[in-house]
Amino acid sequence: MPRLTIDTKKELKIGFLAPLSGKLKAWAEPGYHGCVIWKDRVNANGGVRVGNWRYLVDIVAFDTEFKPEIALKGARKLVLEDGVRLLTMLGGNDFTRPVRDFVNQQRMLVTTLLPSDLSPDAPTLIAPSEVHPIYNVTGVDWLKRHQPQIKTVAMCAQDDALGLPSIATYRAAFEAAGIELVAEHLFAAETSDFSHIVEKLMEQSPDLLCWDTAYEPFVHALTEEAFKRGFKGWLLSCTCDDYRELVTKTSMEFMGRFVFQFPDFDDPKLNDPRVNFVEPNSFYNEFCSRFPGTWSAVSWEYASSLELWKSAVERACTFEPLTVLAMMKLGGEGKHAFGDAIWWGRELFGIDNALVGDWPVVTIQDGRARIVEFGSITKWWSAHSALLIKHMRELHLMWDQREELLANGR
DSSP states (O other): OOOOOEEEEEEEEEEEEEOOSSTTGGGTHHHHHHHHHHHHHHHHTTOEEETTEEEEEEEEEEEOTTOHHHHHHHHHIIIIISOOSOEEEOOGGGSOHHHHHHHHHHTOOEEOSOGGGOOTTOTTEEBSSOOTTTTHHHHHHHHHHHOTTOOEEEEEEESSTTHHHHHHHHHHHHHHHTOEEEEEEEEOTTOOOOHHHHHHHHTTOOSEEEOTTOOHHHHHHHHHHHHHTTOOSEEEOSOOTTHHHHHHHSOHHHHTTEEESOOOTTOGGGGSTTOOSSSHHHHHHHHHHHSTTOOOTTTTHHHHHHHHHHHHHHHHTSOOHHHHHHHHTGGGEEEETTEEEEEEOHHHHSSOOEEEOEEEEEEEETTEEEEEEEEEHHHHHHHHHHHHHHHHHHTTOSHHHHHHHHHTTO
16 A cells, blocks of 8 residues: 655754854854755655654754853753754864763764764764765875875864864875875964964975865965965865865965865766765755855755755654664665765774765866865775874874773863
């Protein structure tokens, strides 16, 4: 017999818990806008079907300001007052031990863009769309093969939960590629003058300057400073949001030597059959039309996580977190935005809660961000896992080390 779906006005609330103001706004607000587009598309197609019922989606946002105490307040509000069925987060400073303990008590499923948050003590925390900072190895590997003249690198990053894991990853990737790290500098997140930092990095005449996972204002300030000082080498960064402004302030030629990890979604290579993001070109066009000038690295990521969750909910016929999680991880494989992937991470995070596959390497060609290849994270890991673990341990970033620090109240 055919399944009969009952028309209903039931509401399904999803919590968006992330910094919608401050220096990390560019990694949250565009993601919220992407969730709004996803919501509108889902609701236009009848909502989320759970058994014989359909639910119309509402995205409830809370600005954490990237402050732990505010994130906890927001988590409690979204779960206990708003009754959300899922929390989607940036993570990092927002996912501290009190937040983790709360979501564990509530058996709440949570998505993060920072797999470094993952731990066996957070069984319902998953990273289904982004594997920061592990995918950064693909950019270094591409440079090694396509720009073999690069022998030295100088690197800097802000000293925080986003910068440090990325520092460890780039150290491992450079070592694997045989590129010598000749200078490294950690700066405070309050830094506004980058002239002395770039000056110090360039003293060693590196072939490559790496901005690690610096925030958008930092990437722009560092890049402009390198241009002013006549840097002629290559630049590498996790992200390069609003790169068109940098092209205007520097030059097409200068930015043509910039490698990063996030394409615009009108990229023709995203029409490859292996890509699992629904209609990426039309999503990008709608985003740019509705929210002009705000596209960033995360514009699609939260929405990608929501789509994977929605698929699991509809297959499981329930919102129950552990059942939905089991459905998402069924068979140990999943559909990542950039192709088939595996649930992975036990050696690095203590739990296989990160969905890992290929990741794009991006350069700026004729003023546009364009994918030059999809690099394999798992292939790099199979060859160089010991290097990454070594550098993560040196910075006390392995999951067991982080748990020990938390247990000691640090």
